[in-house]
Amino acid sequence: MISRQDVEHVARLARLALTDAEKERMEAELSSILEYIDKLRALDVEGVEPTSHAVPLVNVMRDDEVRPCLPAGAMLANAPDRAGDSVRVPRIIED
Amino acid sequence: MSRSRGFEVIIGLEVHAQLLTRSKMFCGCPTTFGAAPNSQTCPICQGMPGVLPVVNRRAIELAVRSALALDCRINPGCRFARKHYYYPDMPKNFQISQYEEPLAEDGWLEIEVDETTKRVGIQRLHLEEDVGKLVHEGAFETAQASLVDYNRSGVPLMETVSKPDIRSPEEAAAYLKAFRAVLVSLGVCDGNMEEGSLRCDANISLRPRGASELGTKVEIKNMNSFRNVKAALEYEVGRQAKALAAGERIVQETRLWEAERGYTRSMRSKEYAHDYRYFPEPDLVPLRLDPAWVDGIRAALPELPRATRQRFIDAYQLPAYDAEVLTQSRALADYYEEVVKALTAGRAPSAALPALGEPAKIASNWVMSELLRELPADDEAAIRSSRVPPQNLAALVMLIADGTISGKIAKDVFKKMFETGESAGTIVEREGLTQVADEGELLAVVDRVIAENPKAVEDFRKGKAAAAKALVGQVMKATRGKANPALANRLVEERLRAV
Numbered sequence: 001m002i003s004r005q006d007v008e009h010v011a012r013l014a015r016l017a018l019t020d021a022e023k024e025r026m027e028a029e030l031s032s033i034l035e036y037i038d039k040l041r042a043l044d045v046e047g048v049e050p051t052s053h054a055v056p057l058v059n060v061m062r063d064d065e066v067r068p069c070l071p072a073g074a075m076l077a078n079a080p081d082r083a084g085d086s087v088r089v090p091r092i093i094e095d
Numbered sequence: 096m097s098r099s100r101g102f103e104v105i106i107g108l109e110v111h112a113q114l115l116t117r118s119k120m121f122c123g124c125p126t127t128f129g130a131a132p133n134s135q136t137c138p139i140c141q142g143m144p145g146v147l148p149v150v151n152r153r154a155i156e157l158a159v160r161s162a163l164a165l166d167c168r169i170n171p172g173c174r175f176a177r178k179h180y181y182y183p184d185m186p187k188n189f190q191i192s193q194y195e196e197p198l199a200e201d202g203w204l205e206i207e208v209d210e211t212t213k214r215v216g217i218q219r220l221h222l223e224e225d226v227g228k229l230v231h232e233g234a235f236e237t238a239q240a241s242l243v244d245y246n247r248s249g250v251p252l253m254e255t256v257s258k259p260d261i262r263s264p265e266e267a268a269a270y271l272k273a274f275r276a277v278l279v280s281l282g283v284c285d286g287n288m289e290e291g292s293l294r295c296d297a298n299i300s301l302r303p304r305g306a307s308e309l310g311t312k313v314e315i316k317n318m319n320s321f322r323n324v325k326a327a328l329e330y331e332v333g334r335q336a337k338a339l340a341a342g343e344r345i346v347q348e349t350r351l352w353e354a355e356r357g358y359t360r361s362m363r364s365k366e367y368a369h370d371y372r373y374f375p376e377p378d379l380v381p382l383r384l385d386p387a388w389v390d391g392i393r394a395a396l397p398e399l400p401r402a403t404r405q406r407f408i409d410a411y412q413l414p415a416y417d418a419e420v421l422t423q424s425r426a427l428a429d430y431y432e433e434v435v436k437a438l439t440a441g442r443a444p445s446a447a448l449p450a451l452g453e454p455a456k457i458a459s460n461w462v463m464s465e466l467l468r469e470l471p472a473d474d475e476a477a478i479r480s481s482r483v484p485p486q487n488l489a490a491l492v493m494l495i496a497d498g499t500i501s502g503k504i505a506k507d508v509f510k511k512m513f514e515t516g517e518s519a520g521t522i523v524e525r526e527g528l529t530q531v532a533d534e535g536e537l538l539a540v541v542d543r544v545i546a547e548n549p550k551a552v553e554d555f556r557k558g559k560a561a562a563a564k565a566l567v568g569q570v571m572k573a574t575r576g577k578a579n580p581a582l583a584n585r586l587v588e589e590r591l592r593a594v
Contacts, residue, residue: 013370015181052174052375058383064116064153067123072134075141075245083232085132086242089183091231 002030098329100336102301105309106261106328107218110274112253112284113225113292114157119249120224121148121191121379126251128290132244140224140249142187148378150175154222154251155382156392157283158198161253162220163393164277167202172383173221175376183243184226192254194373196381197221204257204277205401206269210415215270216258225250247291253283259298259309264328268321271295276400279474280425286474288319295324300345301335310335311345315359317352327352331359403428411435411455420463426478427462433485434458438492457492465506469513482516483509491519499523500530504576531578534586537570540578541586544569555591563587 007026011018018026072085081088116126122139139146162169176194202217227245231238255274261267275293278284285292300312315331318324330352335345350359398406400422407418407428421431438454466488470477491509494500500508500523511522523529531537544566545552554562570583 009370013179013181013372053377053380055380057380058172059385060149060380061152061155061382062123062149064118064151065123066118066125067137069124069135069137070141072131075133075136078141081240083240083242085134086230086244087133087183088232088240088242089229091239091241 002027002034006030098333098336099301100340101304102336102339103304103306104262104264104332105259105300105302105312106264106267107259107298108257108261108267108270109296109298110255110257110271111225111294111296112161112255112278112286114154114251114253114283115285116151116153116157116251118151120151120154120222120251122249124246124249128292130246132242133246135246136248141245142185142189148191148376150379150382151251155198155384157251157281158220158222158253159384159389159392160281160396161255161278161283162199162202163389164281164396164399165199165202165204165217165220165255167199167217167220169199169384169389170196171386172196172381173198174381175222175379176373177376178223178371178373180371182226183241184229185248186227186245190224190226191376191379192223192373193221198382204270204273206266206273207419208263208265208269213260213266215260215266218256218258220253220255223252223254224248225252264325264332267297267328268325271324272321273400276423279423280397280400280403280428282425282475285476286424287472288321291319294319297324297328299328299331299335301332301339310339311347313345313347314349315352316349316362317354319354323352323354326354326357327359330357334359397425400425400428407431411459412453413455413459417456417459417463420467421459423473424475424478426475427473430466430478430481430485431458431462434462434489434492437486437489458489461488461492461509465509469510481513483512487512487518494519494523498530498579500528501576501580504528504530528577531574534582537574537578537582538586538590540570540573541566541583541590544573545587545590552591563591566591 004023004027007018007023007030011023011026076082076085076087079087113126118124119126119140122137124135124137124140127135139148159169173193174196175191177189178192178194179189181188197219199220200218202220203214204217205212205214207213225247227243227248229241229243232240232242257270261270275284275286275288278293279286287293295318297315297318298312299315300310302308302310313331313335315327318327331350338345346361349362351362352359403425404415404418404422407413407421408415413421422428435455435458438458466481466483467473470481488509491505491512494508495502495505505519508519508522508528511517512519515522531540548566548569551562551566555566566587567580567583570578570587571580574583
């Protein structure tokens, strides 16, 4: 079951500010999702390798070759704020 | 020992090395250092929706090469994972790394401290992508904003985690040095710590001697040189020992080394809980490395620094110190051996060479003191930039051996060779530096000096041997250092006795 603390913890990790009403809703919705996944536990998976990819593919690699980049301006156009060629973000100093 | 107050010090190091690829780990952006900010990005390394990263084969090859050199077990299969965290150095809010199935595990690296060798275990070696670079706008204390350059995000990084086998700050520095030498000699990383190609974090804890449980560990970041690693860990040993001796508890945290101020400070991040919510990267299918490919990489491994070092000691009778310095990079070791070869092979070594000493040791002295003084570094790029090829350095040594120039003048000639790229012979001839070894020519100078210094002659007669030395000095001065010193000595003595 998902507790109120679990919801708050996950929300903080995802940098989401939830209202009390939203927290309540999430608590219920996430719990029911987990309950559904719990049904999978009933399956016998003895000897079955955990699956990370559904396609039977391995070793997809490319040669070490340089390809054109985005022009700096195009990339910076997505930034909310910039200073010269740099993206400008609010003060992030851990203290 | 006093610094640790009798506690046992336990250190593990995490080293991040930028691999020498042309393009990034999962996209074709270049990895060149020093480009204009944000000029080397694309939708893939920016993490735009719908893009598909693809693994750079060369990065895997370089990591396999490193893992083999460190005697790791290459895992038959490995997978990439997303490591989630919110920080502006990564625009997509996760970093592609490896978690449960790293590329390689369980190796070791040999280090030497105080002439004792020991093996430090390697726990794991995995690949990941580097993140962007943040610079505070203005002074640290007053900064209102940070500036981000994403050129580095997506550059291939190899992370190698040691086992907690390191027992002192000296051993930590020795580990990092040995590790760097291995990577540089493999051509896997340029080893440039200033540019951040090689970065090191440490986990350090103390425990009472004899205890079997580990103490609370602290992670130290921001140590970007061998000297800083040693200094930061020494500081931290002292800090923790003092706290433990006073009965305090050590807080598990991350601390930053402030190199200029000489202390570590807590990052005091309340939620530094490592809650990264790893899960397999759905866009990158697993790797199952072909054993034949791995064997091919193994067969092509060059001789490793430790082996070269031992060979230099055995084959050339070099002191351990010389062998250590000369094997910091493959290029330097090769350069040295070329000098020795040129001095001993081909035309028979100059008959006079043995008078100077063993050719191998002479070559070592010149490479260590003169060449390394002029070169900006000891890596391949620096050696390649040298305008004095090994054969030219050997030719210069030959000029000393056969008496053409004195050792003192040879050092000046070397500087000029380094600046101009000219051969020793050309410089010596043009500047008329040939040693005056002609007895008749030198005798005339000696006679003149003796005639001009009657007081020194008088002193010599009264039994002051030092007076002869002063006269030899005058002869050297009169010939601008070009007189053969042994000959000048003999002639002065002979003349003084004859007067």
